[in-house]
Amino acid sequence: MGAVRASYGGDMLRAGAADRMALPAVGDWAAVRDWPDDRVTLEAVLPRRTAIVRDSADRTSQGQVVAANVDVVAIVEHLDPDPDLGRIERLLVLAWGSGAQPVVVLTKPDLVPDPDGMRAEVAAVAPGVEILLVSAVSGTGVDELGALLRNGRTLALVGPSGAGKSTLTNALLGVDVMPTGSVRARDGRGRHTTTHRELVVLPGRGVLIDTPGLRAVGLVADDDAVAGAFPDVEALAARCRFRDCTHEAEPGCAVRPAVEDGDLDEDRLARWRNLRREAARNAAHRTPGDRRAVVADLEARRHRR
Numbered sequence: 037m038g039a040v041r042a043s044y045g046g047d048m049l050r051a052g053a054a055d056r057m058a059l060p061a062v063g064d065w066a067a068v069r070d071w072p073d074d075r076v077t078l079e080a081v082l083p084r085r086t087a088i089v090r091d092s093a094d095r096t097s098q099g100q101v102v103a104a105n106v107d108v109v110a111i112v113e114h115l116d117p118d119p120d121l122g123r124i125e126r127l128l129v130l131a132w133g134s135g136a137q138p139v140v141v142l143t144k145p146d147l148v149p150d151p152d153g154m155r156a157e158v159a160a161v162a163p164g165v166e167i168l169l170v171s172a173v174s175g176t177g178v179d180e181l182g183a184l185l186r187n188g189r190t191l192a193l194v195g196p197s198g199a200g201k202s203t204l205t206n207a208l209l210g211v212d213v214m215p216t217g218s219v220r221a222r223d224g225r226g227r228h229t230t231t232h233r234e235l236v237v238l239p240g241r242g243v244l245i246d247t248p249g250l251r252a253v254g255l256v257a258d259d260d261a262v263a264g265a266f267p268d269v270e271a272l273a274a275r276c277r278f279r280d281c282t283h284e285a286e287p288g289c290a291v292r293p294a295v296e297d298g299d300l301d302e303d304r305l306a307r308w309r310n311l312r313r314e315a316a317r318n319a320a321h322r323t324p325g326d327r328r329a330v331v332a333d334l335e336a337r338r339h340r341r
């Protein structure tokens with residue numbers, strides 16, 4: 037049938053006003069109605085298998101769905117400039133929270149002398165997660181990445197602007213469908229080239245979703261998503277004598293000695309603490325009372341229009 041343009045039906049408008057999460061996102065399946073007068077309305081979004089959710093800036097809802105029904109979330113990070121380990125951890129939390137399987141894709145290995153050494157550093161912040169080195173320039177790893185797209189699976193690329201997501205999309209397709217940004221010569225940073233989310237169907241293979249550069253992802257992550265990204269720290273913390281151990285000075289703490297013995301990186305521990313705090317703050321902000329107030333406010337605004 038191809039592409040159709042649809043407006044929201046009444047139920048969809050109401051659901052979207054009450055919770056932004058209800059609105060369709062890229063990757064969603066939706067029911068549309070074809071009216072005799074040629075109008076097309078989007079009536080319902082079908083239940084999602086998975087959802088990548090980011091914080092919505094306006095706090096009017098639980099969050100905002102960046103992509104739905106994704107099977108594999110590829111966290112795309114460049115090796116040049118140096119990869120940002122904290123950003124990879126954050127995006128891993130986002131991925132674990134989505135219900136999809138994460139992989140880490142390290143791009144531009146052709147620009148650094150020791151890509152395998154850098155992969156090992158990244159592996160330390162991504163326990164249990166497959167890590168691919170992929171160069172669109174030399175072709176290294178493109179087939180491995182493409183293999184994730186078999187059997188009609190949906191692969192979403194997330195990562196900062198300039199990491200090479202659009203370039204990877206083009207490499208996987210074998211043709212250029214996405215505009216790519218040329219890196220500014222002076223500071224080596226990419227221009228922001230993807231202005232809206234794109235979904236590309238690769239016939240007989242799967243579906244590829246290229247999300248725009250997620251700069252500062254606000255997380256709606258819960259403790260489980262943080263635990264998914266930090267299984268090493270959580271395993272240590274589970275061995276502390278006290279369940280509410282703060283890992284500062286308590287007797288019987290298992291985390292502190294791991295740092296002292298060099299088994300756990302101090303910076304990683306600090307980032308784990310911050311993400312846990314962020315998850316707790318999120319949970320506190322989104323009390324049912326808050327949400328009722330937000331919905332009432334939205335309704336009032338709608339009536340004024």
Ligand SMILES: Nc1nc2c(ncn2[C@@H]2O[C@H](COP(=O)(O)OP(=O)(O)OP(=O)(O)O)[C@@H](O)[C@H]2O)c(=O)[nH]1
Pocket residue numbers: 143144145146147170171172173174195196197198199200201202203204215216217218219226227228229230247248249
């Ligand atoms: N040397 C090298 N350059 C690459 C590679 N992948 C991407 N680039 C370059 O990096 C720049 C940014 O790539 P894009 O694909 O536009 O980045 P993006 O992640 O899609 O960025 P947004 O669309 O802004 O989110 C472009 O100049 C690419 O040519 C690679 O594997 N090796």
Ligand SMILES: [Zn+2]
Pocket residue numbers: 273276277281282283284286288289290291292
């Ligand atoms: Zn402890």
